Amino acid sequence: MSEEKHEPVPYQTFILIWVALIILTGITVGVAQFDLGAVNVWVALSVASLKSALVLFVFMHLRQESLLFKIGLLAMLVILVIFIGLTFTDVLYREVLL
Amino acid sequence: MSFEHRDDTGDRFGMWLFLYTEVILFSGLFILYAIALTTYPQEYITASNKLNIWFGAANTVVLLTSSLTIALAITAIQRNQIRLCISLCVATIGLAFVFLINKYFEWSHEISLGIYPASETLRDMGPGVTSFFNLYYFTAGLHGLHVLIGATLITVVAVMVAKGKVTSDRYVLLENSALYWHLVDLVWIFLFPLYYLII
Structure with missing residues (x-):
């Protein structure tokens, strides 16, 4: 495999992603205050998947791989x-x- | 003539392969959870309501923030800002301990209520609630073990950065430790809503 160095990801990008993750956590906790039946589980899993994608692609640098x-x-x-x-x-x- | 054997991309790919096996490990536990949830929907709601959402939410914020600090540490080392990189590693380790201390208080509270594997209180609550708490203690416990391992790894790497063994030219060890730490965060991203937020 070739040795290509990744460009450093700007600090600002990481901080913005962190803000997004915190907001998404707020949404999950907020939705869980209301009894929507099976919808609750699907909202929780969708938000968790979106958060995972942000962590995988930005925090874990998958985007650059x-x-x-x-x-x-x-x-x-x-x-x-x-x-x-x-x-x-x-x-x-x-x-x-x- | 000396030839240095080095393959950073290969090293990172190896780490990713290992992390996939970790995902499979935890997904086994999540499948058990899903089966038990479809079997005992009502009991799972009762059991989940006994957990304190705010302990879980606080720990979510702590872990997300620690993921941020270790991600920033990589940019710091790439830009050769060694002191900043070490500080960010130390912040990550600090947050890992905040997480574990939080967990200690949470579990102490639950154990004081008689909720722990094989307790009489749980036996009286029936098989549904018991299965919830057995899975909760096992999954959160395995996750906690990963927090401890991750914090240890980052400590070792931070010392190597301080000694100049991990540098802005060669930092794959820091990258791989960070990847491990993000996995710990990923597991918690699913664990938190599934165990704490079922209503």
Whole structure:
């Protein structure tokens, strides 16, 4: 692999992302004060996914890495979906759970 | 003629591969959580309401801030601002300890209420609440262990920066420790809403 140095990410970028993460945390906590049924879990998971994307791409410098790193992440996510999906095709169709 | 064997990109890729296995490790616990949540929806709400949202929210802010400080530390070392880099590492380690101290008070409170694995109080509350707290203690405990390991790693690297062994020319060790620290943050980003915010 070639040795290409990353350009330093400006301090300001990181601070802005941190502000966004704090605001998103506020949104999750705020939404959780109201009982919206199943919507609560989906809002919580969507906001958590968005926060993860910010951490992965900016804080963890994934944005600056080569395609290989991104394919790696994608492969891991596909494995995770198979892992979760197959588990639930079993669990959801059982007569008696656990 | 001396030839230095060095592959920073390869080193970082190796770290990412390791982090994927860490994600798989934690996702096993989150799958158990999801199965138990669909099995005991009502009990999970009861159990989650026993956790203090503000302890969880405070720790979320602490971890997000520590992720910021370690990310800034990398820019600092790239710009050869060594003193700033060390200060930011120290801030990260400090925040890690704030997190753990917070966790100590939180768990002490819960244990004083009789909520701990295999306690009689939990047995009386039935299998749903028990499974919630068993998973909570195990997942948060494993996460806490990662906080401790991450803080140790960053301490070692901060000393190496101070001694000039990690420099603005060669800082992959700091990058990889930072990546590990961000993973700790990522796990908490999912752990917090799932355990504390279910209503």
